[in-house]
Amino acid sequence: MTLNRHKYNTRFHKHQIVLIDDKGRLFESCDSIFDSSEYIGLPLEDHFYFFESELVNFQKSAATKTKFEKVKVNFKSLPGYYDFVLSKIDVNGQNCVLWEIFDYTTIYNEYLIIQQLRNEISIIEQYVSKYQSSKKQDDDNFFQSNFRSTKNIKLSDLIKELEESKFDLFSSISVWIDKAYIEKGITELKECMSGLIDEINFFVQQLKASNYEEVNISDYVSSLIAKNNNDQTATIYSTSYAEGIPKKLFLDKKIIEKFIRILMMQGPGQEQLVEKSLRMAYEKSFEGIPFLVFNFKEQVESVSNLTSTSACILIKITILKSLVNMIGGTLKVKIDENEAYITTDLFFPLK
Amino acid sequence: MISKKVILTGSFGVGKTSIFNQFLFQKFSDKYLTTIGVKVNKKTVEAKGQEVSLLVWDIAGEVTQDKVPTSYFLGASGIIYVMDLSRPLTFEKLDSDIAYLEELLPGAAIKIVGNKKDLLSKEELLEAQQNISKKLDAITSAKTGENIPDLFLNLAEELV
Known part of the structure; x- marks a missing residue:
C-alpha cells in the first residue's frame, strides 16, 4: 500500500476549506482546524509566508489545481504537518482560490x-x-x-x-x-x-x-x-x-x-x-x-x-x-x- | 519590496536544514534531524541597494532531484543545491540533477554548494573538490556559519 492510500483510506484526518479572494485576502473558512476569525479580510501572505510566493505563482500558472504535501509552516495556528491543495474557482465572477488543508500530523510524524x-x-x-x-x-x-x-x-x-x-x-x-x-x-x-x-x-x-x-x-x-x-x-x-x-x-x-x-x-x-x-x-x-x-x-x-x-x-x-x-x-x-x-x-x- | 522564492535541495543529510537555520536564526545543532516535505520561512536581505524578501524553502533530501514533487519548485527563482563534502555519494548525481533542474526551471539561478567544510582537512577538501564534476559556487560550514550569509547575498544579487 502506498503512503497516499494509507493516508486517505485508513486514517482519520481533519480537513479545512478556506476561500481566498482575488486580492489574496481570506474571505471565508469552515474553521475545522484553525479559527480564521482574526484573519478575515486580511492578506494571507502577511501572516503566512507560504502564500507570499505561492498565490502569485499559482494564479500565473496554467494549472487549475495544485497540491503541496507534507508542508510545515511558520504559522502559529498550523503547528503540524499538512497537505495543501489550491484550486482556482469562480465565485460571482471573481477569480478566487480555494485552499484545502488536510491535517496529517500524526501520520507524518510516524513517517x-x-x-x-x-x-x-x-x-x-x-x-x-x-x-x-x-x-x-x-x-x-x-x-x-x-x-x-x-x-x-x-x-x-x-x-x-x-x-x-x-x-x-x-x-x-x-x-x-x-x-x-x-x-x-x-x-x-x-x-x-x-x-x-x-x-x-x-x-x-x-x-x-x-x-x-x-x-x-x-x-x-x-x-x-x-x-x-x-x-x-x-x-x-x-x-x-x-x-x-x-x-x-x-x-x-x-x-x-x-x-x-x-x-x-x-x-x-x-x-x-x-x-x-x-x-x-x-x-x-x-x-x-x-x-x-x-x-x-x-x-x-x-x-x-x-x-x-x-x-x-x-x-x-x-x-x-x-x-x-x-x-x-x-x-x-x-x-x-x-x-x-x-x-x-x-x-x-x-x- | 522584491520577493523571491529560493529552494534548498540536494541529497539527505547534507545540511540543508542546518544552512536554513544558520541563515534565518544563526543557530546550529549537531544532532541530525531529518526533514519531511517542506519547511518555509523568509528573511529580508539588501542586495544592490534594494530590499529583497527571500522565501526559503527547505525541502526533504532525495537521492535524485526527479523524486522531489515538482509543485515545490513552482515559481522558484533560485536553487541552492547542497552536497556533503564528506560523503561522495551526495555529489554522484550532480550532473544529472543540475540538468534536470535547468530543464524544470529555465532561467533560475542555481548555486552549487559543498557543505560541512569543518569536517575536512585541507587535503581532504582538495580531494573532494577534484571529485566533484562542476565548479562549486560556495564551500560552506553550517556549523561555523562560514560563507552562509555570502551565499544568500550573492544569490539575492543575482536575482535582482
Missing part, C-alpha cells in the same frame, strides 16, 4: 521516525564504505569528526541518555565504532545496517497493511522464540508468562514477530555463550489502555567498560525505541549495578 532511521543508517553506511575505500584505514581518528567519541563513557550513562531520549542511532553507532571498527567490526556493522534497513522496511509495510487477528499469545510467542533460537545456538533462553495475560489477544502477528526478531537479534559480540530471558506480562495504564509488556533481559559482560556486545545492544534498543514509539508504545531500559545485564521493557499497546 518522520522511519525516514530518520533509514537516513541515519544510510549515512553511516556511506561513511563505512568511504572508510573501507580509504588509504588511511589505520587512522584512528577517521570517524571522530563525524561521530561522537564515547571512549570514557560508561554503559550506564548511555542507557540513561537513551531513557531521556538524548541518545540516537548516531550515538549508538559511535559506541560501536569506538570499540569495534579497527578489528573486524566494519563488515559486520555494514551487514547489521543493511539487515536493519530490511527489518524497518518490512515493519512499515506491515504497519500499513495492519492485519489484526485473535492470537493465542503464549503459543505464538513460544513458537517465535523457538524459530529464532534455532539460529542462535550459543544463547540460553528462558521464556515465562506472568499471571493475568489473557489467553487470546487481538494482535497483528507480524508486528509482534518483528519486535521479537529485533529483540532477539544476536550481534557479533554475542557469539560466545550468553543468557537471555523473556518474560511477558499484561498491564493497564492509568487511563485504562491495555499493554502487552515484553521484559527482555540479556547478558552484557560483567565489566563496566563498553564492548562491541553492548554497542550492538544499544543499536538494537535505539531502533526498537523508535519503532515502538511509532505505534504508541514505550520502551524502558535498565542496567543492573554490575552492568552485567541490560533489561528492556517494551510496552506494546493493544486495541
